[in-house]
Amino acid sequence: MPRRRIRTGAVMLAALASALSGLIFVPAADAAVPATIPLTVTNNSGRSDPVYLYDLGTLLSTGQQGWADSGGNFHAWPGGSVPPVPAPDASIPGPANGQSVTIRIPKFSGRLYFSYGQKLDFFLATGGLVQPAVQNPSDPNHNILFNWSEYTLNDSGLWLNSTQVDMFSAPDSVAITPSGGGVKSTGALKPNGFSNFMNALRGQPGGWANLIQTDGSGNVLRALSAGHGIESGALPASVMDDYVNRVWSKYSSATLTVTPFADQPSTRYFGRVSGNAMNFTDSSGATVTSFQKPDADSIFGCYKLLDAPNDLVRGPISRTLCAGFNRSTLLTSASQPDTNAADFYQDTVTNQYARKVHAQMADGKAYAFAFDDVGNFESLVNDGNPQSASMTLGSLS
Structure with a gap:
């Protein structure tokens, strides 16, 4: 389990x-x-x-x-x-x-x-x-x-x-x-x-510096996460569109294989894009779940169009997709999750907030x-x- x-x-x-x-x-x-x-x-x-x-x-x-x-x-x-x-x-x-x-x-x-x-x-x-x-x-x-x-x-x-x-x-x-x-x-x-x-956040173009919040004296209090940046309008809602469009194009003619459980390598799901949806099938070919083309809010929040219920199919697939979108690994590997940290955040369109957080830990x-x-x-x-x-x-x- x-x-x-x-x-x-x-x-x-x-x-x-x-x-x-x-x-x-x-x-x-x-x-x-x-x-x-x-x-x-x-x-x-x-x-x-x-x-x-x-x-x-x-x-x-x-x-x-x-x-x-x-x-x-x-x-x-x-x-x-x-x-x-x-x-x-x-x-x-x-x-x-x-x-x-x-x-x-x-x-x-x-x-x-x-x-x-x-x-x-x-x-x-x-x-x-x-x-x-x-x-x-x-x-x-x-x-x-x-x-x-x-x-x-x-x-x-x-x-x-x-x-x-x-x-x-x-x-x-x-x-x-x-x-x-x-x-x-x-x-x-x-x-x-x-x-x-x-x-680093201040130096990142594309609105990422807007995540930083200060007090009345100009002292830095925090940086909002990417998801809250979308919610508050600090980040443009289109910030992930280019990457999502490229993912959708790739898997219109290729298959994304998701193996969500490390201890269950035989449990695999196969995603292909048709129109606005990525449909996943199991090993028997039966469709098990579908995801509409996500926006940045869904990606950064891992919810809405990437909702992840506590079940054994949609939730695990969604978690894997969420990680792949945030880390921008879906174009470089058709087998997910990619667990090689050297592959993370390498695309110019990525969760720059997450990238910079991990870099300072x-x-x-x-x-x-x-x-x-x-x-x-x-x-x-x-x-x-x-x-x-x-x-x-x-x-x-």
Whole structure:
């Protein structure tokens, strides 16, 4: 069976959804994972302003949405309304620069937010928690420097990842210490990675510099992801059209072979374009699913015309297509997924945001779009018997 994926935002039933990176959920097993584990947050940002932490998510034992305090105690959100009302203050005092704070995290699927200088504003609607939407210039958190990582802790272990699916902002890396010793870590930037990324984006023609957002004093806060760039109008909606047209032309007379499961090489699907659709057949020749010609929004968001349900056919094919379009590997290889990182982002038309994010990661791994885990290029660590976890706040230099 392939690994099941859940999205943190879907679990939290956020009233204001955003395209979140996929967390991996594994059914509960017999591992003796305690009810909470310690997570140490270390502040290596070099900043003097106060830090605020938040642990928000869904309690897996009950399905309730809520937040956890520093001791790992769960608090359910009260009911929301229309218009949304302010949520209770769930902030935890964070560490000063050069110092660390240890909290306990419960069996959650959720987000670990951190902000500098100001507390974040969260609201409750009738559908649940309204989270910050950085693509909206009127969002009350727009001028706050903040970011988050995501985790799922259950009886099978801990899955912890940093994410750039929504934005590239205040950097953080994540790590797990297994009970047997050693450390698994990911998400750290190269030296000067933050400023190098922003400079590279500024130098990329075609509207990519418009993804950068600053505060009233001109200080860089973040760069929107490519998907949010389309949504906000920062990127032209036609930014991927040339590549899509070339893909459609190629597979009008050639076959695209998709082998979506690395551990099931005999499970293959075959795509051919007819008119505005790419139709996929299985080994028997039966048509299993079809995709309309995608636009940039569908590609960068891995949704809409590239929707990926949690099934065993359309979803896996869509994830593979999404990765191929974002990494621009569909023209250079008719067998997908292409898992050779040297092939990624080589076309002049590509997800330049994702390309530049990966270029600044110390281990090359990131969640720069929703299905960046195709081929295991995501910034994720996991362990079935975690002793502790950590999150390190990095420099904005």
